[in-house]
Amino acid sequence: MTSVDEPAQTNGRIRDAARTQAEILDVATREFARAGYDGARVDEIAARTRTTKRMIYYYFGGKEQLFTAVLERAYGVIREAEQQLDVEHLDPVAAIRRLAELTFDHHEQHPDFIRLVSIENIHGAEHIAASEKLGRIGSPALEVIRRILGQGQESGLFTADVDAVDLHAMISSFCFFRVANRATFGALFGRDLVAPAQREHYRTMLGDMVIAYLTAERAAD
Amino acid sequence: MTSVDEPAQTNGRIRDAARTQAEILDVATREFARAGYDGARVDEIAARTRTTKRMIYYYFGGKEQLFTAVLERAYGVIREAEQQLDVEHLDPVAAIRRLAELTFDHHEQHPDFIRLVSIENIHGAEHIAASEKLGRIGSPALEVIRRILGQGQESGLFTADVDAVDLHAMISSFCFFRVANRATFGALFGRDLVAPAQREHYRTMLGDMVIAYLTAERAAD
DNA sequence: TCGCTAATGTACGAACTAGTACGTTAGCTA
DNA sequence: TAGCTAACGTACTAGTTCGTACATTAGCGA
Secondary structure (H helix, E strand, C coil): CCCCCCCEEEEEECCCCCHHHHHHHHHHHHHHHHHHHCCCCCHHHCCCCCCCHHHHHHHCCCCHHHHHHHHHHHHHHHHHHHCCCCCCCCCHHHHHHHHHHHHHHHHHHHHHHHHHHHHHCCCHHHHHHHHHCCCCCCCCCHHHHHHHHHHHCCCCCCCCEEEEHHHHHHHHHHHHHHHHHHHHHHHHCCCCCCCHHHHHHHHHHHHHHHHHHHHHCCCCC | CCCCCCCCCCCCCCHHHHHHHHHHHHHHHHHHHCCCCCCCHHHHHHHHHCHHHHHHHHHHCCCCHHHHHHHHHHHHHHHHHHHHHCCCCCCCCHHHHHHHHHHHHHHCCHHHHHHHHHHHHHHHHHHHHHHCCCCCCHHHHHHHHHHHHHHHHHCCCCCCCCCCCHHHHHHHHHHHHHHHHHHHHHHHCCCCCCHHHHHHHHHHHHHHHHHHHCCCCCCCC
């Protein structure tokens, strides 16, 4: 399998701290996402790596800290995607729809992230609490929502009494549920929420829902 | 603590198969919900019971089957609540809102159920698949939605192209997310989605969202 | 080129954990 | 009331699983 014609110095140094750490994180992400925190095995993670279990403890300290590092990286990825978002040139309705679709797409493309978040919730978010990075960074998406919402409400397009965090929760809940509960929903109702054929249908449904909520006339209380 | 003046035959028979099984299920529900499938310990479940580990294996066969039994009972509870639902006398808008609120209330009142479903999804719904009871029963709520939706669409009140399963997913996603992701959402955004003070706010928000979606004018494609 | 240290590998152990073999008894029934 | 069986308890085991003590080496800097 491995080519032997290469000289002793193979492509890339044999000792590469950064590569080793990254490889451990990659494998650990898959394993934790697959089996849950307690279901994942440190030995198994090590075995799927080109290095040994010793290195997991050398670089991360232990299973708990490894999981925290995995979480930190996973949250970093979605934050990065949110930062790419450019909706300045769009009208509020189109901007919100674009934002919702970004969340929709990211969740669909990163089921491992969704599973990690589910797992972290089972454990009461204790790893987020223990993490310095994940403390109270929030999400770039929130800032974007705040801005769009402000514009939309000023222009009278959107109902006035909507909060950015709440809207983020609304969008996330739909995107999250679809991926996180795919298995049970499919087993109980016979419908695969993540089937490619239904993708556009649910993507549109999400946008319609959010826009309908934002533009609906609400009974004054 | 325990009264000793009672004769040997204490209140309730010493041997009571039904009570023992129910007690095991109660404790197992709490333990699985608290720690996840792999995190839960059979020994710990037994210890919190008035009986022994032997009985778990005697009545349920093993850890897997115990979890399946726990799931079956938890799903049974929500199905029962859905069957109590009486919305025949309401107009479609009020009926949908009532249904959404029932889901909202049930999810909030049964966080253990939400956690069990999350856990089951991490494990690919394999226990639902292995269960005879949970096979393809669907949910009574689905039938209710179908009926209300039919009425609403006939009368022109609701948009025509909405499907009952999709609407169920929409309602569930919001209710589920709020409870399931309470920990991470709170840790990251500093807002407790299940705080009693916000309860009515989110309950109304859910209803508004669903009704807005159902009654909004959609661009014909 | 000669160390020196970060990086890596091996082997092992202590604690835990699902599951079981075997023994006991309550309480119904004939 | 004798005996039979469902219900229950104790003690144990085989296999894991996280973590670590100890040994080794690559490759950079002086």
